Amino acid sequence: MATATSGPVLLLTNQTVSMLDKCKTMSEMSQIHAHMIKTNLVTHTKAITKLITFCTLSGCLDYALLVFDRIQNPNAFIFHKLIKAFSESLNSFESVILYAHMLSSLEELQGVEFCLPSVLKACGKSLAFKEGQQVLGHILKTHLWFDPFVTNSVVRMYLDFGEIELARCVFDKMPTRDLISWNSLITGYLRAGEIELARGLFEEMPERDLVSCNAMIDGYGKQGRCELAEEIFRMMTVKDVVTWTSLISAYVFNQRPREALHSFRDMLSLGVQPDAPAIVSVLSAIADLGFVEEGKWMHSYMSTNKISIWSGFIGSALIDMYAKCGQIDNAFHVFRSISHRRNIGDWNSIITGLALHGLGHEAINVFLDMESVELKPDDITFLGLLSACNHAGLVEEGQLYFEIMQAKYKIVPKIQHYGCIIDLFARSGSLEEALGIICEMPVEPDRLTWKAVLSASMKHGNLATGEIAALRAIKLAPEDSSCYVLLSNIYAKAGRWNDVANIRLIMKQNRVRKIPGCSSILVDGKVHEFLVGKKIDEEYNGEVLSKLEEVVSKLKSEGYEPDLSQVLLDIEDDGKESLLNLHSEKMALAFGLLNTRSGNPIHIVKNLRICCDCHCFMNLVSNVYNHQIIVRDQNRFHHFENGSCSCKDYW
Incomplete structure (x- = not known):
């Protein structure tokens, strides 16, 4: 390729480069490119390199490749720009093709080491095992084998292939290892689920950094080994936001939402600012707990600290949290507030939330709105939609959308979709x-x-x-x-x-133990739990039982008759009634009546399905005691108000 040496050409080149620096759109760039063709600047290194650089940064790789194909003698820098850009794209194998072209066309391969990590990454992404072996062969014949930047990329490539033994073989033979070498192999082991291999390597490390420890905390959490994640966390003298987020995520992943929330508060007290993944994990923990007071506190914290709900998946997580805490109106408010920036996760969260509240027709309307903005639904969308039809008893609608999913959107049903449609028929008696x-x-x-x-x-x-x-x-x-x-x-x-x-x-x-019914209620910032027949914390037991007796007596005067058929034991009726009165949700309700002002809603979370007797009991209490009662059981929400339930007795 020629270089611009004469005065007029140099001036023209500099002007063109300046225009490319100011260029903001591909439309503007194409006009400049046309000007370069007319003035023959496409033969000048500086201008054409700038043009290709703009294309790669703009993500217009096909255009960049068209420009490149017309360059007679591209230099190593242009090859490097294209190889790096393609290695990070969906068409990563193009990097391998360009690398082969570079080797055959350049006389001097100075700077090839800067291309190799991208080429090896492309081989790993595109699972080009044979080509990766060939690239490694070239590395072994040169001084590049002694460059840890290159050899670390070889290790990562083999891990991408799923060849952990070959990755370890390369690692063991590396002339020089650095922290990146150790961390790459540890991360690869963890990704492959080889927790013991990762642990052994971690203990062998001559030195560790934040990356090493954070990777182990995350890996232990995903393998259900929270106690080991905590052990690593406690031994660390320096912790960053990734450390805290990894621990919080581990707790959430292993159904330990309270520990996740406590860790988040500890993180804030130490002045560590949470990132988007930490916020999403904490919102998920609050959703699991089901207590909206914590969720509102979190939402307020986000507003005060100007944390955007459009960052990452925060909007979807916030919608999900409000829905799972019984506040479907607030979930809808958040959904409406992000009307111009909604992603598929936001739509899925609100549809799933409506399903949880038995609002089948509303979920269908949201789905129709989604179709109207030409956003293609995915398998999760239809899982939420079928669940909504299921909870509302909409058999015909459920059948229709099960067919639409396959015929119109070509989505192959998973076992979860079949489960929904089977449950829909079975629950309706078919x-x-x-x-x-x-x-x-x-x-x-x-x-x-x-x-x-x-x-x-x-x-x-x-x-x-x-x-x-x-x-x-x-x-x-x-x-x-x-x-x-x-x-x-x-x-x-x-x-x-x-x-x-x-x-x-x-x-x-078989040593199978029945899961006892457990209900929780949040009062004054403290979670109180009740098991069938007793309170976990015995402090208020006497008060609760006394209040429960009073409520039962008052409801009986209003016509309540205990449904003894719900006690499936071969005992006398008096014993059955006593057992019914000690169901965990009734205990929690009595505690709520003792500690909640008249007219204020009472929120209860139960781990099992609410029984028919307790359902009738809640209906009557909502009317006699003037309280809205919101119960989240194992399957869905029940909103009791003025003597009736939102589920319309279909659950």
Whole structure:
């Protein structure tokens, strides 16, 4: 390629480069390119290099490649720019092709080491194993084998291939290792789920930095080893925002939301500013807890510290949090406030939230709005939509959208989608149709699919189908106590007490323990938990039981009759009524009545499905005591107000 040496050409080149510096759009750039063609500046290194650089930075790689193909003798710098840009694109293999072109066309390969990390990255991304081996062969024949920047990239390439043994082999033979070498291999082990290999390497390290420790905390968390993540965290003398975020995420991932929230508050008290992933994790923790006071505090913190809800997935997480804390109106408010910047996650969060509240028609309307703005729904969108139809009993609509998902949007149903449509039929009493779908679907039914049929069999008193579903579910998940309990309940409803006793014996022999009903309520910033028959913290037990007796007495005077059929034990009626009165959600409600002003809502979170008697009980209390009662059970929300529930007795 010629260089601009004469005065007029140099001036023209400098003017063109200056124009490219000020250029902001590809439209402007194409006009400058046309000018360069007319003035023959496309043969001058400085101008054409600037042009290709602009294209790569703008993401217009196809255009850059067209320009490059017309350069007679491209230099190493131009090759480097294109190789790096393509290695980070979806068409990463183009980097490998360009690298081969560079090797064959340049006489001097000075600076090739700057291209190699990008080429190796491209091989890893595009799973070009053969080409990666060839690049490594070239490296081994040159001084580049002694460059840790290059050899670290070889290790990462093999990890991208999933070849952890080859990555370790390269690591062991590296002439020079630095912290990046150790951290790359540790991260690769963790990504592959090889937690013990990562741990062994971590303990071998001659020195560690934040990257090493943060990677181990994150890896332990994703493997369910929170105690080891905490151990690393405690031993660290220096912690950054990534450290705290990794620990918080580990707690959230392992269903320990309280520890996540406590760690977040500790982080703030030390003056560490949270990043977007930390905010998302904490919002997820609050959503798991289900207490809106914490969520409102978090939202206020974000507003005070000018943390944008458009950053990362914060908007989606905020919508999800409000929905799971029973505040669907607030979730909608957030959704509306980001009307011009909504992503697919925001739409999915609000549809899923509406489903959780049994608002099937509203979820369908949101979906239609989504189609009207020509945003393509994904499999998560339809999972939320089918769930919304399920919770609202919209059988025909559920069938329609199950078909639309496949016919219009070419989305192949996953087991979760089949589970929703099976539950929709089973819950509505169409057990034969549900079983028909199970027989026809191309994937094997999982535990949740059979549990849906089992639960519906229990509801509709279908003993034969219930037995089949229970045995299939137990075979798939012998440790899941709910399968045994549901089958035991079906037998109890049929008066088959010997079979009930046999199920309990099997559970005992298999060391399967029934999950006790537990309900939580947040009062004055403190979470109070109640188990069936007792309070975990005994401090208020006497008061709660006394209040509960008063409520039961008052409701009976209003016509309440305990539904003794909900106690599936072979005992006298008096004993059954006593057991009903000690259900955890009633205990939590009594505590709420003691500590909540009249007219204020009472929020209760329960770990299991609310029973029919407690549902009727909540309805009456909402009317007699003038309280809105919001209960989140295992499946959905129930909003009790003025003697009726939002679920319309369909749950």
